[in-house]
Amino acid sequence: MQHFWVVGTDTDVGKTCITTLFMRQLQEQGLQVSPYKPVQTGEVIEQEKAYYFDTTMYEKYSLQKLMREELNEYSFKEPASPHFAAALEGRQIDTMRILGHIKKLQQQYDAVICEGAGGIFVPLDSEGQETLLDVILKSQLPVVVVTRTGLGTINHTLLTLEALASRGIEVLGIVFNGDTGSKMEQNNIDTIIQHCPLPYAVVPQLNGITEVVHYSIKGTSLFERLYQHDKKVI
Incomplete structure (x- = not known):
C-alpha cells in the first residue's frame, strides 16, 4: 500500500488543496483513501458556525x-504554529499518539495521505525538541513536497529537499502550486528539477479550492509514480 505525507516549503502553499486533490484522484482509481491532518490550527467562524478548514475540505x-474521528488528532483555535497554539490552550502534542494513529490508518486504507502543518521544521512541542520532520522520519513514510512557483521558491524548495535527503526520507515528487505561466516561474520550475530530477506536477493558479480539487494531474510524472506504485502492491 502507498501511504505518504504532503509537506510544504512554508505555510499557505496549498497543502490542504493538494491533499484533497490527491485524495479525490486516487479515490477515482478505486482506492480506499483517508486523508489525515495530525495537527490543525486556526478555527474559522462563519455565520456563528465554527469549523476547521483542512478537515472540513476533506469531508x-x-x-x-470519511470517518471524522480519523481525520485529525489535535485542533487548536489560534492560527499559529502548533507548539504555540497548543501552549495557549494548556495542552501538549503527543507525537507517539500521532504515529500510532498513522499506523492504525495504514492497516485500514489503501492510501493514507498525511498532511503536514507549515514547513517541515515547524516545532510540535514548547521546548522545540520535536518537529514535524522528526515525526515524518519516525513514520517511515515518503513525502510529496508542495511549493510555490514565484520568486523565492528555488531557495525554499531546495533547502526543504536537502533537509529531507539528509535524513534519508524518500521524496516521491514535487507539486508546483499556483503557477501563472510567467517565464520566471517556468525557469524556477526548470531550475529546481535540474537540481533535483524528481517526478512533478504543475497546478495553475486557480480560483479557490473548488477549482483546484477538480483540476486533473493524471498523466503527470508525479501522479504516475503514486498510482503505478499503488497498482504494483494492491
Missing part, C-alpha cells in the same frame, strides 16, 4: 464517506 470533497 466536503471526498468521493467516499
Whole structure:
C-alpha cells in the first residue's frame, strides 16, 4: 500500500488543496483513501458556525464517506504554529499518539495521505525538541513536497529537499502550486528539477479550492509514480 505525507516549503502553499486533490484522484482509481491532518490550527467562524478548514475540505470533497474521528488528532483555535497554539490552550502534542494513529490508518486504507502543518521544521512541542520532520522520519513514510512557483521558491524548495535527503526520507515528487505561466516561474520550475530530477506536477493558479480539487494531474510524472506504485502492491 502507498501511504505518504504532503509537506510544504512554508505555510499557505496549498497543502490542504493538494491533499484533497490527491485524495479525490486516487479515490477515482478505486482506492480506499483517508486523508489525515495530525495537527490543525486556526478555527474559522462563519455565520456563528465554527469549523476547521483542512478537515472540513476533506469531508466536503471526498468521493467516499470519511470517518471524522480519523481525520485529525489535535485542533487548536489560534492560527499559529502548533507548539504555540497548543501552549495557549494548556495542552501538549503527543507525537507517539500521532504515529500510532498513522499506523492504525495504514492497516485500514489503501492510501493514507498525511498532511503536514507549515514547513517541515515547524516545532510540535514548547521546548522545540520535536518537529514535524522528526515525526515524518519516525513514520517511515515518503513525502510529496508542495511549493510555490514565484520568486523565492528555488531557495525554499531546495533547502526543504536537502533537509529531507539528509535524513534519508524518500521524496516521491514535487507539486508546483499556483503557477501563472510567467517565464520566471517556468525557469524556477526548470531550475529546481535540474537540481533535483524528481517526478512533478504543475497546478495553475486557480480560483479557490473548488477549482483546484477538480483540476486533473493524471498523466503527470508525479501522479504516475503514486498510482503505478499503488497498482504494483494492491
